[in-house]
Amino acid sequence: MPGPGRSRTVRAHLARVDAVLVQALIAAALSFAHLHDVAVAAGQDGWKAWAYPVSVDLLLVAAWRRLRTGNAKTAAWCWFVIALAASLGANVATAGLLDLGNVPAWLRILVAGWPAVAFLGGTLLAHSPPKTADDVEVIEDQEDEPETALEAPTPTSIEPPLEPPPVPIPAALINHARKVADEHHTRTGAPIDTPTLRARLGVPAPMADAIAAHL
Template sequence: PVSVDLLLVAAWRRMRTDSGNRDAWLWFAIALIASLGANVATAGLLDMTNVPAWLRILVAGWPAIAFLGGTLLAHARPATPQPDHAPEPVPPPEPVAEVTVERASEPAPELPPAEPTPVVVQPEPTPQEKPLEPAPVVSVASVPPALMAHAQKIADVHRARTGEPIDAETLRTRHGIPPALADSIALQLA
């Protein structure tokens, strides 16, 4: 009974996935006839003590027949549907008009004026005097105003707590900036 039912299920699945498969219809019909025959035989219409030889041979060979049918159905390649007509060409996409969006201009936030960079002016030597050795020029890096304002706040808090101006190392530690930038800011804050 299990082989009959499994063959019916396998044939039905193959018919659903590949409707033009004649083998699936054939195996479905064979399994359906075997199922009906087994039900009729066990219903009492057949004398089970005197079974004909051809029926015994058929019942004995049924598992092999069901296995063959199930294997053929499971390993059959599905038919690839052939298109009835050539595929329609896909029209090219229509060009999309470019859209530009203008933003209203926002006024820039007012920033405090940056302190001018100190310039070291060296006096020119007079002809009678011996030329002096040039003084070392301290370069002050350009610091963005927002960063400078934040550093000023940190320096003010430090001065309020300790009573001393902030040094470059403390500024670097609290601000999280590189040493060269901390030195430049410390010079501008002094």
């Protein structure tokens, strides 16, 4: 169970939260009422007069949320200041500095043009995607990841070509080759060459070379 010290801390924290929440509700209600009164004085009646304070407060909240969690903060600050000026202007206008029974033309123009301004601001804030924490982590990971160096190909040693294995030659074939060579030498007076020996014996070239080496 929590001790008495922690219980006092929790009660103090809840008391601060309650005080801030009550203060925020009072300020929002007063600002809401002032914006409604200015809209009525400017010729907007019925549900339209109640839509004006909702529009101003929503734009203010959207801009503040973008300032806290998103990117494109210059645009967010711009729309936050515009919504805050509209809210403060309504508060000042209803404080007795402006005759709400005889509203000037410029104020009527501002009130009439506010829906288009609020729509533009809300659309720009909604379609400018916020930068999430996951995106920031991915970008940081990509920046911190070292580039993999291309490995140089390892030079391979050039091996000498393997000598073909010796061709086995039967002894009878060697004796026959000697007779053919002697006959050729007797008839022509020159030793027999390998192509002629191959043709006379009818053997493949490797075997003819091996037989010629034995003669």
